[in-house]
Amino acid sequence: MSKINAIITGIGGYVPEYILDNEELSRMVDTNDEWIMTRVGIKERRILKEEGLGTSYMARKAAKQLIQKTGVDPDSIDALIVTTSTADYKFPSTASIVVGKLGLKNAMAFDFWAACSGFLYTLDVAASMIQSGRYKKIIVIGADKMSSVVDYTDRATCPLFGDGAAAVLVEGTEEENIGVLDHHFRTDGAGLPFLHLKAGGSVCPATHFTVDHRMHYLYQEGRTVYRYAVSSMSEDCAIIAERNNLDESNIRYVVPHQANMRIIEAVAKRMKLSMDHVMVNIEHFGNTSAATIPLALWENEKNLKKGDNLILTAFGAGFVHGASYLKWAYDGDK
Numbered sequence: 001m002s003k004i005n006a007i008i009t010g011i012g013g014y015v016p017e018y019i020l021d022n023e024e025l026s027r028m029v030d031t032n033d034e035w036i037m038t039r040v041g042i043k044e045r046r047i048l049k050e051e052g053l054g055t056s057y058m059a060r061k062a063a064k065q066l067i068q069k070t071g072v073d074p075d076s077i078d079a080l081i082v083t084t085s086t087a088d089y090k091f092p093s094t095a096s097i098v099v100g101k102l103g104l105k106n107a108m109a110f111d112f113w114a115a116c117s118g119f120l121y122t123l124d125v126a127a128s129m130i131q132s133g134r135y136k137k138i139i140v141i142g143a144d145k146m147s148s149v150v151d152y153t154d155r156a157t158c159p160l161f162g163d164g165a166a167a168v169l170v171e172g173t174e175e176e177n178i179g180v181l182d183h184h185f186r187t188d189g190a191g192l193p194f195l196h197l198k199a200g201g202s203v204c205p206a207t208h209f210t211v212d213h214r215m216h217y218l219y220q221e222g223r224t225v226y227r228y229a230v231s232s233m234s235e236d237c238a239i240i241a242e243r244n245n246l247d248e249s250n251i252r253y254v255v256p257h258q259a260n261m262r263i264i265e266a267v268a269k270r271m272k273l274s275m276d277h278v279m280v281n282i283e284h285f286g287n288t289s290a291a292t293i294p295l296a297l298w299e300n301e302k303n304l305k306k307g308d309n310l311i312l313t314a315f316g317a318g319f320v321h322g323a324s325y326l327k328w329a330y331d332g333d334k
Contacts, residue, residue, distance in 0.1 A: 004172040006127035007179035007329035012066030013166040013298035014058050015046040015285065022159070029155045036159045041261025045162030045286030047147045054088040056097040058165035058291075059143040063102060066139065066167040077107045078135040081126060083118030083290045085317070086145045087111060098141070107139075116257050116316025118142060118290035120185070120324050123312075126170045127180040133172075141167040144289035149197055151217035160259070161218075162286035166294030173329070178307075182325040184239045191228065191319030194221040229263050229315040234270035236323035237313050241271065244325050248272045250309055252328075253300070257314035258282035258292035267313065289316070301332035 021044040022033035036042055048058060059082050067074060080102075082095040095109035114121040119142035126138045143165030152158045173179065199215035200206055210216060233256060241247060254271055256264050261282055268278045279296040288295060293312055297304075304310075306328060313323040 002174040004131050004133055004174065005176070005179040006130035006170055007173050008168045008326070009171045009329060010066055010070035010072070010169045011166060011294065011298050011301055012062045012064070012069055013164070013295055014061035014065065015164040015295070016048040016058070018047045018049045019044050020047045020162075025159055028152055029158055031155045031159055040160060041282055042159060042286045043283045046164055048145050048163045054148070055082075055084050055086050055143045055145045055165070056088045056094045056101070058145065058163065059084075059094060059098045059141045059167070060101045062143065062165040062167040063098060063139055063141055066169055067102070070169055072137060072169060074102065074104050075106055077104050077137050077139055079126070079129065079138045080104060080107045080109045080141070081112055081122050081138065082141045082143060083112045083114060083122040084143050085113065085115050085118070085289055086148050094143070114290075114316065114320050115318055116259065116287070116289045116292070117314040117318075117320040117322060118316070119293045120183070120312055120314050120322055121320070123168070123170070123180060124183050124185070124324065130170055130172045136172060138170045139167055140170055141165060142290035142292075142294045144291050146287065146289055149216070149218045151214060154217070156222060157218055157220055160287050162288050164285060164288040164291045164295050166291055166298045168294055168297070178327050178329050180324065180326055182240060182244055183322060184236050185320075185322035186232070186236070188228070188319040191317060194224045195219070195317040195319070226260060226263065228319055229259060229321075230266045232319070232321040233257070233263065233267050233313045233315050233323070236321060237267060237271055237311050240311055240323045240325050246309055246311065246325070248277075251277060251311060252304075252308035253277055253279050253310050255279045255293055255296050255310055255312045257316070258285065258296065259287045259315070304328045304332035306330050
């Protein structure tokens with residue numbers, strides 16, 4: 001039996017229409033455009049404002065576009081995985097809601113939690129499922145409604161995050177040296193105190209006290225997270241590059257998690273790459289957590305050619321981090 005490789009064969013995306021720019025944000029909290037741009041490089045972010053809509057709505061929109069673009073038969077989808085930190089509910093899974101809304105009759109569905117590294121980890125899980133030969137077509141969706149856990153009175157964190165979703169179709173091929181080829185993932189459990197959402201879980205269930213003390217919003221110690229993110233993402237990329245004989249001469253793009261422009265620039269510098277070889281969308285989308293990497297691929301799909309070498313890298317709460325080597329499988333402009 002020939003070896004099966006897992007490839008991405010299409011991508012769809014969705015961002016809400018409402019744009020929260022720095023000017024409007026400066027009227028909500030003590031900040032300004034210069035302060036935000038200098039420190040993180042974000043000009044605006046998309047926000048899902050409509051009442052009653054959650055992460056599953058954006059995930060469904062992205063997956064629907066993906067299905068329409070690729071022309072894949074919905075009944076041929078074997079699995080749908082949503083990676084998110086902002087699930088619609090504690091249960092059922094957001095993926096199960098998406099499957100129901102899309103009418104996918106033959107797909108198993110589950111959520112995968114790995115914070116901002118979720119897309120990388122989930123893509124590798126989907127690739128392994130494809131390589132097993134038991135699954136033929138899997139939709140992987142990175143989606144987060146970060147505005148639902150952002151405290152818009154906290155000037156340190158509220159400028160950072162936005163909402164969005166993107167979906168990829170993962171299939172198998174017997175073509176050699178293509179698709180998801182390598183990964184390097186690690187977890188440092190020491191990250192808990194520096195990046196978390198304190199209340200709402202089993203350790204600290206919701207009470208009047210937790211609500212009154214604003215404990216259901218994201219907490220981050222920015223300097224510590226920045227230091228860990230720069231060192232981890234840079235080292236992870238270097239390991240993947242060395243292991244696969246990749247360097248500035250043959251890397252088409254590094255696709256980093258979009259958390260901070262200074263982190264992105266530091267990773268590019270470590271890889272000796274000009275910014276022309278780094279996918280960046282942080283200025284107009286902000287940090288959409290698990291959606292940042294697939295959204296970057298979605299926006300840049302037309303620039304991708306079959307055989308392009310991509311290194312994807314991310315860092316998130318946990319601390320979970322890593323890098324993946326992906327050889328692109330189709331010409332995006334076609």
